[in-house]
Every structure is written in structure tokens, then in C-alpha cells.
Amino acid sequence: MSEQNFLAERFEANRAHLRAVAYRMLGSRSAAEDAVQEAWLRLNRAGTDEIKNLGGWLTTVVARICLDMLRVRKSRREEQLGPHVPEPAADNENGEEEIADSVGAALLIVLDTLTPAERLAFVLHDMFAVPFEEIAPIVGRQPAAARQLASRARRRVQGASVKSDVGTxxxxxxxxxxxxxxxxxxxxxxxxxxxxxxxxxxxxxxxxxxxxxxxxxxxxxxxxxxxxxxxxxxxxxxxxxxxxxxxxxxxxxxxxxxxxxxxxxxxxxxxxxxxxxxxxxxxxxxxxxxx
Missing domain, CATH: 3.10.450.50 (Nuclear Transport Factor 2; Chain: A,)
Incomplete structure (x- = not known):
């Protein structure tokens, strides 16, 4: 097997996880696919000689890409008018959810209310159990500050969930x-x-x-x-x-x-x-x- 084929095989083994991370970060299947594809291009440029934990490295790269995309989205928000609803998770060819089962449209709407850094900290830690020591460099904060970001996000998510359950x-x-x-x-x-x-x-x-x-x-x-x-x-x-x-x-x-x-x-x-x-x-x- 050639080195390129071996690299592609290892990347494909992580693709579903990366897509799930990107979807929760961005709330869009197409944007998530773009983020994952960009991660593949960066992996090709970097090679794997000095990467000890490929899955962790790819997760960090996808998170950084998504953070940049969220920041651009936020800066353009006042200029972009028109209806948009977060896209539901896609089904694969076997009819099974390709992106994990815990993300509904209501949660994605609440995630859209978070700052990019809050969303990243919450998604990586609360949904994928990434330690704050690994999240901190991505958002340019100390681990304690990254923990606070996730905590603020969690309070907003939990508060909105309580309110959305009231009534019919x-x-x-x-x-x-x-x-x-x-x-x-x-x-x-x-x-x-x-x-x-x-x-x-x-x-x-x-x-x-x-x-x-x-x-x-x-x-x-x-x-x-x-x-x-x-x-x-x-x-x-x-x-x-x-x-x-x-x-x-x-x-x-x-x-x-x-x-x-x-x-x-x-x-x-x-x-x-x-x-x-x-x-x-x-x-x-x-x-x-x-x-």
C-alpha cells in the first residue's frame, strides 16, 4: 500500500467523528463537509511523521477550522438576511444516522446563540469529552478560562431547554x-x-x-x-x-x-x-x- 493510500485510509477511519464534530460546531451538513475536506488537505500538507495521535490532531484541526468559520459567520451576520433553519443530520445509505443521535434542531438553535469560543468549548468538552487542556490552545485561553467558556455555554443551553419544555x-x-x-x-x-x-x-x-x-x-x-x-x-x-x-x-x-x-x-x-x-x-x- 502506498503512503498516500495509507494516509487516506487512516483519515477515512476518522471521517465520521470529524463530521460529527463539525456538524455540531456549524449546524450545517455542507459546511461540515467543507471543514472536514479542509482538514484532509491540511493533513496532506503536514504528513504524519510527527503526529503521535492522528485522531486528536484531526479533531483539533477541524475545531480550528470551524472556529474560523464561525467567526467569519458572526462578522457577516448583520449583512445576511433571509430564512435559515439548522439542517437535520444526514442519513447514510443504510438509512442509519450518519451524525450521532443527540443533535436536534432545537439544540442547534441554542448553540447558534453562543459565541464561537463558547460553542467550541461546549461542543468539544460536553459532547466529545475533550479535556480543557487541549481546548485552551484552540481558543487562545488558559484551561481555567476555557472551562468558564463551556460553563457559560452550558447554562445557556440548559436554561433554553427548560424554557422550551414549557407549554404544549x-x-x-x-x-x-x-x-x-x-x-x-x-x-x-x-x-x-x-x-x-x-x-x-x-x-x-x-x-x-x-x-x-x-x-x-x-x-x-x-x-x-x-x-x-x-x-x-x-x-x-x-x-x-x-x-x-x-x-x-x-x-x-x-x-x-x-x-x-x-x-x-x-x-x-x-x-x-x-x-x-x-x-x-x-x-x-x-x-x-x-x-
Whole structure:
């Protein structure tokens, strides 16, 4: 067997693991495949003469690649508008999940609220048992600081999980994200019928005093009235997590201007509260979701 074939065989033995790491980091099958392919190219350039633990080396390389991709994604987030839902895990040709069973859309949505370093620390340690001593150099921190990153991420994940379990099964984060994406797409496209499809017939929209001064209605009732208000708008709106709940953030001029708190009933939005008071917004824990 040639050296190149031997190297390829060893890499293929690690591919499923690397794909699982990258998918949890990026929430996208295509992006995960790109990260794994880049790891293969780097392995080819590096060779294996000085690599004692190939699996560990590849995991570190994939993690670094994903961290860079997450940082680029974050820097472009305010420029990228449009619906996006984390992709489900792919099935292999035998019908079995190729990527491990513990990642659902709701978890990926919560992971999207973390900083790139928090996400890396949480994924590597909590999902793949990578020691903090190995995580620390990847994020450029001391092991104690890497531990804190994972701890902060864990609290957010656990807090969101508790909130998503409240109420009916339809009120989970992944289902709400789909509804929010459909609402924003319909609003931007000026699609009145599509707006009606995601608004409850008795939906209520309210604005605080600051939002009303910015041109929002103080109160609107009924799907048609609310749909007419949002038709052709939401160009600066993005899905967000606000205090652990699904919401909409309106960002323009590089600043968060309005938060739309949402109430869901089944598959539709039943209530929208526009908050523009700067003092209230400062008190929110807001994380803009990837689009």
C-alpha cells in the first residue's frame, strides 16, 4: 500500500467523528463537509511523521477550522438576511444516522446563540469529552478560562431547554424558529397571504411608547390588520433569542433598535410586543441567530 493510500485510509477511519464534530460546531451538513475536506488537505500538507495521535490532531484541526468559520459567520451576520433553519443530520445509505443521535434542531438553535469560543468549548468538552487542556490552545485561553467558556455555554443551553419544555409540544424552539423564518420571509417579500398563514386569526400587536413614536401602531388586532402592517417590511429584522425565548430583533445602523417579543399558539404567532425603550432593551439577554 502506498503512503498516500495509507494516509487516506487512516483519515477515512476518522471521517465520521470529524463530521460529527463539525456538524455540531456549524449546524450545517455542507459546511461540515467543507471543514472536514479542509482538514484532509491540511493533513496532506503536514504528513504524519510527527503526529503521535492522528485522531486528536484531526479533531483539533477541524475545531480550528470551524472556529474560523464561525467567526467569519458572526462578522457577516448583520449583512445576511433571509430564512435559515439548522439542517437535520444526514442519513447514510443504510438509512442509519450518519451524525450521532443527540443533535436536534432545537439544540442547534441554542448553540447558534453562543459565541464561537463558547460553542467550541461546549461542543468539544460536553459532547466529545475533550479535556480543557487541549481546548485552551484552540481558543487562545488558559484551561481555567476555557472551562468558564463551556460553563457559560452550558447554562445557556440548559436554561433554553427548560424554557422550551414549557407549554404544549408545539412550543419548542425548532418549531418556533420555522414559524419566525416564514413570518420574516413573507414580510420581506410583501406576501400578504403567507403572512396570514403564520398569524393567528386573533393575533394582537402592541408597541411600547418608544416604538409607537417610531411609527408603530399602539395596538392592532386580527391577522389582516397585523399582516398589512408587516407587509413589505422586516428588511432589518432577524430571528433572535431574547431571554431564552424565540423573538425577532430589528438591527439597523449597527445597533439593536427594536425587539419583537412573540407569543405562539400552535403553528402560528398569537401575539407580538414591540419593545424599543433603550432601557428595557439593555436589560434583555439578546442573541441574534444565524441566518
Amino acid at each position: 409540544p408545539e412550543a419548542d424552539l425548532s418549531r418556533q424558529r420555522v414559524i419566525v423564518d416564514a413570518f420574516l420571509a413573507a414580510s420581506r417579500n410583501g406576501d400578504f397571504e403567507a403572512l396570514l398563514a403564520v398569524l393567528g386569526p386573533e393575533v394582537v400587536f402592541r408597541s411600547d411608547a418608544v416604538a409607537a413614536k417610531m411609527g408603530g401602531a399602539v395596538e392592532l388586532r386580527g391577522a389582516e390588520a397585523v399582516a398589512n402592517t408587516f407587509k413589505g417590511r422586516a428588511q432589518a429584522a432577524q430571528p433572535a433569542m431574547v431571554d431564552g425565548a424565540m423573538a425577532i430583533a430589528v438591527v439597523f445602523g449597527g445597533r439593536l433598535r427594536i425587539v419583537l417579543e412573540l407569543r405562539f399558539a400552535g403553528e402560528r404567532i398569537a401575539g407580538i410586543q414591540a419593545v424599543a425603550d433603550p432601557d428595557r432593551i439593555k436589560g434583555f439577554d439578546v442573541a441574534i441567530l444565524n441566518t
